[in-house]
Amino acid sequence: MRYSRAEALRYLRAQANDEAAGILVDTVFLKLRNEVQARHLLQKHTCEILEDGVLLDCSVKFTSKDLAKHLSGCKEVLLLAATLGSKVDVAIRRFSLESVAEGAAAQAVAACIIEGYCDEMQERFETDLKQRPRFSPGYGDWDLSEQRKLFAILECEKKLGLTLTDGLMMAPSKSVTAVIGLSEEAACLWNKCEQCNNINCPYREVE
Amino acid sequence: MSFKDLLGKELLFFDGAMGTMLQARGLKPGELPELWNFTHADVIKEVHTAYLKAGVNIIKTNTFGANHLKFAGTGIRTAEVVAAGVRNAKEACAPFEKTFVALDLGPTGKLLAPYGDLPFEEAVDIYAEIVRAGSEAGADLVLIETMSDTYETKAAILATKENCDLPVVVTMTFDIDGKLLTGGDVAAAALMVEGLGADAIGFNCGLGPAQMQKLLPQLLSFTSLPIVLNPNAGLPVEREGKTCFDVGPEEFADLMYDLIGEGVSIAGGCCGTTPEHIGAMIAKCKELPAGGRRACNVTAVSSYGKAVVFGKESIIIGERINPTGKPRLKEALQNADYDYICRLGLEQISAGSHVLDVNVGMPGIDEADALGKAVLALQGITDTPLEIDTSNYEAMERALRLYNGKPMLNSVNGKVESLEKVLPLVKKYGAVVVALCLDDNGIPLDTAGRIAIAENIIAKAAEYGISSRDIAVDPLALTISTGSENAKVACEVITAMCERGINTVMGVSNISFGLPGRELINSVFYTLALQAGLTSAIINPQSKMMMDAYYSFLALNGLDDGCKEYVARYANAPKAGATIVSEMSLFDAIVKGLIGESKKATAVALQSEAPLDVINKYMIPALDFVGEGFEKKTLFLPQLLMSADAAKAAFDVIRDSVGGSGEANGEKVIIATVHGDIHDIGKNIVKVLMENYGYRVIDLGKDVPVETVVAAAKEHGAKVVGLSALMTTTVAAMEETIKALRKEVDCKVVVGGAVLTEEYAQTIGADHFASSAVSAVNYVNEILGKSL
Numbered sequence: 001m002r003y004s005r006a007e008a009l010r011y012l013r014a015q016a017n018d019e020a021a022g023i024l025v026d027t028v029f030l031k032l033r034n035e036v037q038a039r040h041l042l043q044k045h046t047c048e049i050l051e052d053g054v055l056l057d058c059s060v061k062f063t064s065k066d067l068a069k070h071l072s073g074c075k076e077v078l079l080l081a082a083t084l085g086s087k088v089d090v091a092i093r094r095f096s097l098e099s100v101a102e103g104a105a106a107q108a109v110a111a112c113i114i115e116g117y118c119d120e121m122q123e124r125f126e127t128d129l130k131q132r133p134r135f136s137p138g139y140g141d142w143d144l145s146e147q148r149k150l151f152a153i154l155e156c157e158k159k160l161g162l163t164l165t166d167g168l169m170m171a172p173s174k175s176v177t178a179v180i181g182l183s184e185e186a187a188c189l190w191n192k193c194e195q196c197n198n199i200n201c202p203y204r205e206v207e
Numbered sequence: 208m209s210f211k212d213l214l215g216k217e218l219l220f221f222d223g224a225m226g227t228m229l230q231a232r233g234l235k236p237g238e239l240p241e242l243w244n245f246t247h248a249d250v251i252k253e254v255h256t257a258y259l260k261a262g263v264n265i266i267k268t269n270t271f272g273a274n275h276l277k278f279a280g281t282g283i284r285t286a287e288v289v290a291a292g293v294r295n296a297k298e299a300c301a302p303f304e305k306t307f308v309a310l311d312l313g314p315t316g317k318l319l320a321p322y323g324d325l326p327f328e329e330a331v332d333i334y335a336e337i338v339r340a341g342s343e344a345g346a347d348l349v350l351i352e353t354m355s356d357t358y359e360t361k362a363a364i365l366a367t368k369e370n371c372d373l374p375v376v377v378t379m380t381f382d383i384d385g386k387l388l389t390g391g392d393v394a395a396a397a398l399m400v401e402g403l404g405a406d407a408i409g410f411n412c413g414l415g416p417a418q419m420q421k422l423l424p425q426l427l428s429f430t431s432l433p434i435v436l437n438p439n440a441g442l443p444v445e446r447e448g449k450t451c452f453d454v455g456p457e458e459f460a461d462l463m464y465d466l467i468g469e470g471v472s473i474a475g476g477c478c479g480t481t482p483e484h485i486g487a488m489i490a491k492c493k494e495l496p497a498g499g500r501r502a503c504n505v506t507a508v509s510s511y512g513k514a515v516v517f518g519k520e521s522i523i524i525g526e527r528i529n530p531t532g533k534p535r536l537k538e539a540l541q542n543a544d545y546d547y548i549c550r551l552g553l554e555q556i557s558a559g560s561h562v563l564d565v566n567v568g569m570p571g572i573d574e575a576d577a578l579g580k581a582v583l584a585l586q587g588i589t590d591t592p593l594e595i596d597t598s599n600y601e602a603m604e605r606a607l608r609l610y611n612g613k614p615m616l617n618s619v620n621g622k623v624e625s626l627e628k629v630l631p632l633v634k635k636y637g638a639v640v641v642a643l644c645l646d647d648n649g650i651p652l653d654t655a656g657r658i659a660i661a662e663n664i665i666a667k668a669a670e671y672g673i674s675s676r677d678i679a680v681d682p683l684a685l686t687i688s689t690g691s692e693n694a695k696v697a698c699e700v701i702t703a704m705c706e707r708g709i710n711t712v713m714g715v716s717n718i719s720f721g722l723p724g725r726e727l728i729n730s731v732f733y734t735l736a737l738q739a740g741l742t743s744a745i746i747n748p749q750s751k752m753m754m755d756a757y758y759s760f761l762a763l764n765g766l767d768d769g770c771k772e773y774v775a776r777y778a779n780a781p782k783a784g785a786t787i788v789s790e791m792s793l794f795d796a797i798v799k800g801l802i803g804e805s806k807k808a809t810a811v812a813l814q815s816e817a818p819l820d821v822i823n824k825y826m827i828p829a830l831d832f833v834g835e836g837f838e839k840k841t842l843f844l845p846q847l848l849m850s851a852d853a854a855k856a857a858f859d860v861i862r863d864s865v866g867g868s869g870e871a872n873g874e875k876v877i878i879a880t881v882h883g884d885i886h887d888i889g890k891n892i893v894k895v896l897m898e899n900y901g902y903r904v905i906d907l908g909k910d911v912p913v914e915t916v917v918a919a920a921k922e923h924g925a926k927v928v929g930l931s932a933l934m935t936t937t938v939a940a941m942e943e944t945i946k947a948l949r950k951e952v953d954c955k956v957v958v959g960g961a962v963l964t965e966e967y968a969q970t971i972g973a974d975h976f977a978s979s980a981v982s983a984v985n986y987v988n989e990i991l992g993k994s995l
Contacts, residue, residue, distance in 0.1 A: 012844060012845055013843055013844040013845070014843055014844065014845045015843055018843065018845060018846070020800065020845065020846065020849065021843075021845035021846075024845060024849070037386060037388075037390055039382075039388070042445065043445075058235055058236040058237060059235060060236075060237055085388065085389070085390060086318065086322045086323075086388075086389050086390065087389075087390040087512070089322060090322070090587065090588060090589070090590070093321075093587060093588050094553065094588040094589060096888065096891050097546055097549050097550055097553065097588060098550070098553060099802075099848075099852045100848045100851050100852055100855075100891060100892050100895045101800070101845060101848035101849045101851070101852050102852075103888060103891065104844070104845075104848050104888060104892065105845070107888055138934075144934075144935075144936055149237065152236070152237035153236045153237045157314060157316040157317075158313070158314060158316075158353060160388065161318070161355045161356065161387075161388025161389060163316060163317050163318040163323050165317075165318075165323060165324040165883070165885060165910075166324060166883055167324075167882075167883030167884060167885075167910075167934070167936050167937050167940075168934075168936055169883075169884070169885055169886070169933075169934065169936075171318040171322060171323035171324065171885065172318070172322070172323075173885065173886065
C-alpha cells in the first residue's frame with residue numbers, strides 16, 4: 001500500500017517536527033489499513049478538445065474551459081474512478097467517536113491512501129504516452145454536477161459500489177474521480193491549487 | 208408447472224448477459240438500456256429469443272437499472288418501463304415451453320444511510336414500485352441481482368415480499384476475496400438472505416466460473432436454499448481501455464459442468480456471456496440433477512460485515528446498553544445522544560463482546576423511535592452483530608426492519624400473546640430469537656416445567672416455519688437468594704437443550720440479585736453454566752471477574768489452543784491493589800494531550816477537590832491555554848485535538864464520579880452539518896471542544912433538513928446554533944437554514960466549513976464565521992457570557 005506519511009501529516013496540519021502527531025498518524029494508519037477495500041476503474045477514450053470543453057468518443061461532452069486548457073494537445077484521455085470502500089468511512093466514524101484526534105488523523109491518512117492508490121493504479125496502466133495530473137469535477141470551472149456524466153460512463157455504482165449523494169458528494173467518501181490527459185510530452189503547466197476555488201484552504205500550496 | 212414446482216427438483220437455466228449484448232448492438236456508454244424496452248423492443252426480444260433458442264428456462268427482463276432515481280427529471284415513468292420490459296420477455300417466451308420471466312431488480316445506484324444518503328425505507332419504496340409494476344405485468348418470479356450491499360438487498364427482498372407473492376431469487380456480487388463492495392462476506396450475506404425468506408440464493412457478475420468455484424463451499428455451508436450461479440465469461444480484462452471477457456463458450460460449459468455438480472440448482476450467465484456460451488453449457492449440463500435444498504444446521508447472527516456462529520466458543524453478548532440502573536445512559540437517551548450509546552458499544556467490543564444487546568426501554572421516550580435510531584447509529588460504526596432487546600412490539604419491528612443483517616431478538620416467551628405477536632416478526636425478518644422459559648402461568652420452579660415451555664415455543668415456532676436452529680432457549684436465572692435450587696435448575700435446562708442440539712442464552716447476573724459480592728457468585732455461576740453447555744451469555748464484558756471466568760474456562764476446556772489467548776491476556780496483567788498515583792497535574796496532562804495521565808490526575812484531584820473546582824481550576828484554563836496557542840499559531844491542530852481528547856477523558860471521570868448528572872445544567876448549543884452534506888469532521892471537533900467547556904451540545908448530526916434545525920432550536924430554546932458545510936454545493940442549504948431560523952427563532956448563528964469566508968458568511972446572513980473550532984468556541988463563550 002503506497003502511502004505518504006509526510007503528506008498525511010501535512011493534511012493534519014502538523015508541524016514537521018511534531019513527534020506526537022507522527023505517532024498519532026502511524027497508529028491510525030495501522031488500524032485503518034485493515035479496513036481498506038480499494039477498487040478502481042481506468043478507461044481510455046479518444047477525445048476532441050473544444051474551446052469550452054472536451055468531447056469523448058462515446059459522444060459525452062465535459063464542459064469546462066479549464067479542463068480543455070489542461071488537456072490541450074491530448075488525443076486520448078483516461079477516465080479514473082477509485083474508492084477505498086465504505087468500511088473506511090465506518091472506521092473513521094468509529095475512531096472519531098473514541099478520539100477526535102484519531103478521527104482527524106484517519107481522515108488525513110485515508111486521503112493519502114486514496115491518492116497513493118490512484119498513483120499506483122495509473123502507473124500500472126500500460127501506455128506509451130505520458131499522463132498529465134488528475135483533473136476532477138469541481139476543479140477550476142468544471143462544474144461538480146458533471147460528476148454524473150463520469151459516473152454514467154464508468155458505471156461506478158455497479159462496478160465499484162461508488163455512488164453520488166443528492167448533494168453530489170461521493171459515498172463512500174474516500175474516493176476519487178478524474179480525467180487524465182495522455183500526450184507525447186509530459187506538458188503540465190497546471191497547478192492543482194492555483195486552479196482551485198477554495199482560496200482559504202489551509203493546504204493551499206500557492207506562493 | 209410453476210417455477211416453484213421445478214426449483215430445486217430439476218436443473219434450470221437462466222439466460223446470459225443483456226447489457227453487453229445491447230452494447231454490441233449499438234447501446235452507448237451512459238445510455239439507459241431500459242429505455243430500449245420502448246425504442247428498440249424488437250432488439251430486446253431478439254436477444255431474449257436467442258437465449259430461449261439456446262434452451263434457457265428463465266429470461267431476465269431488461270429492467271436492471273429501472274428505478275425512479277435514474278429516471279428523475281426525464282419524464283419517464285418507471286412502472287411503464289418495467290411493464291414494457293416484462294411484456295417483451297413474455298412475448299419472447301410465448302412460443303417456448305417451460306419458460307419463465309424473471310423481473311430483474313438491480314442496485315438503486317445509491318448507497319444507503321448512514322453509509323450514503325438514501326434512507327432505508329426509501330430504498331424499500333423504490334423497489335416496491337418496480338415489484339408492483341412487474342408482478343402486475345405478469346412476471347413469474349423476481350430476481351434481485353448484482354447486489355453488493357446487504358442493506359440494499361434487504362430493502363429489495365422486503366419490498367418484494369410485501370408487494371407480491373412471487374418467488375424471489377437473490378444473487379449477489381462478491382470480489383475474488385469473497386467480499387461484497389460494502390465489506391460483507393458470503394456467510395453474513397447468505398444468513399440474512401435466507402432469513403428474509405428468499406427462495407434461492409447465489410452469485411452473479413464480478414467473477415467467472417473458476418473464481419465462483421472457490422467461494423461456493425462457503426455458500427453451501429451457510430444456507431439450505433437452492434443455489435444459483437450466473438458468472439461472467441471469466442474475469443474482466445481491460446484491453447485498450449475496453450472491457451473484455453476471455454472465457455469462450457466451450458470452456459464456459461466445461462467449467463459450469465464441474466460447478467453444477469457441486470450442488471447448483473439454477474445456472475446461467477452474466478457479463479460477457481452470449482447465447483453461444485449458454486447454449487454450450489445447456490448442451491453439456493442438461494442431464495445433471497439439481498442440487499436442491501440441503502440440510503444446514505448452522506445457528507448464526509450477522510451484521511453487514513460478518514457472521515457470529517454459535518456452537519464453538521460460547522458467545523458473549525454485551526449487556527450494558529440498557530438504561531436500567533444507569534442514570535447516564537438515561538440522560539443520553541433523553542437527549543438523543545446516540546454517540547454515547549455508540550461509545551458504550553465500542554467499549555464492550557474492545558472488552559470482548561461478540562454481540563451487543565441493545566435495550567433503550569425507559570419511561571418518557573418513544574421507544575420505537577429510539578431503538579431504531581440506536582440500531583442505525585451502532586451499525587454505522589461497527590460490524591458487531593446486535594441483539595434487539597425490547598418487549599414493545601412496535602419498537603421490535605422498527606428495529607428488526609432497520610437492522611442490516613440477521614439479528615438476534617430478545618425475546619419471545621410461552622405466553623399466548625407473545626407467541627402470536629413475536630413469532631411472525633421472527634419469521635419475516637429472519638431473526639435468531641431468545642425463547643424465555645416462562646408462560647401465562649409464570650416461571651416454573653422445576654427443570655421439567657421450563658423444558659416443557661421451551662419445547663412448546665419450539666413447536667409453535669415450527670408452525671410459523673421457524674427452524675429450531677433460529678431459537679436460543681433462555682432457562683432464566685432466578686436469584687438464589689430466594690430459591691436454593693435456582694442455579695441448578697437453570698443449568699439442568701441448559702444441559703437438556705444442549706442434548707437436543709438447541710442453543711441457549713442466559714442473562715447471568717440475575718442469579719445474585721439481592722446478594723452481596725455479586726460478581727463473585729456471577730462469575731462462578733457463569734463457569735457452571737458454560738460447563739453445562741451454555742452457548743451464549745448476556746453479561747457485562749467489562750467485569751473483570753466475568754471475563755476471567757470466561758478465558759479460564761476456554762483454556763481449561765481445550766478451546767484456547769496452547770493457552771495463547773489466556774497468556775496474552777494475563778502475562779502482563781497489573782498487580783491488584785495498586786493505588787492511583789499521578790505524577791502530572793491535570794493542567795499539564797490536558798495541555799500535553801495525554802489521555803491516561805489526564806484520567807489519573809482527575810481521579811487524584813477529585814480526592815481533595817469538588818468536581819466544579821477541578822473543572823474551573825485546571826480543565827478550563829488548560830483548554831484556554833491550548834486554544835490561545837492554536838490561535839497564535841504556537842501550537843497546531845494535532846495538539847489541539849489531543850488536548851480535547853484528554854479533557855474529554857477528564858470530564859468522563861468527573862461525570863462518573865458524580866453519578867452521571869455532571870453537566871446537564873450547561874447552556875444548550877445546537878450544532879448540525881447542513882442538508883445535503885455528509886462530511887462532519889469539523890462539526891465533530893467543535894462538539895468535543897464545546898462539551899469540554901461544559902456546554903450541553905445537541906448534535907443533530909449530518910445531512911440535517913432545514914426544518915429539523917429550526918424545530919430543535921425552538922424546542923431547546925438554544926441561544927446559539929452552529930452550522931457546518933464542506934462544499935460550495937451545500938452552502939446554499941446553509942443559507943436556507945439561516946433564513947428559516949431567522950423567521951422563527953431568536954438565536955445567533957455561527958458557521959464554518961472549508962469553502963466559507965468571512966465575507967461569504969456575512970452574505971448568507973450568519974452572525975459569526977468560525978475559521979476554526981477554537982474560533983467557534985470563543986464566539987460561543989462570548990455570547991453565552993461564560994466566565995473564564
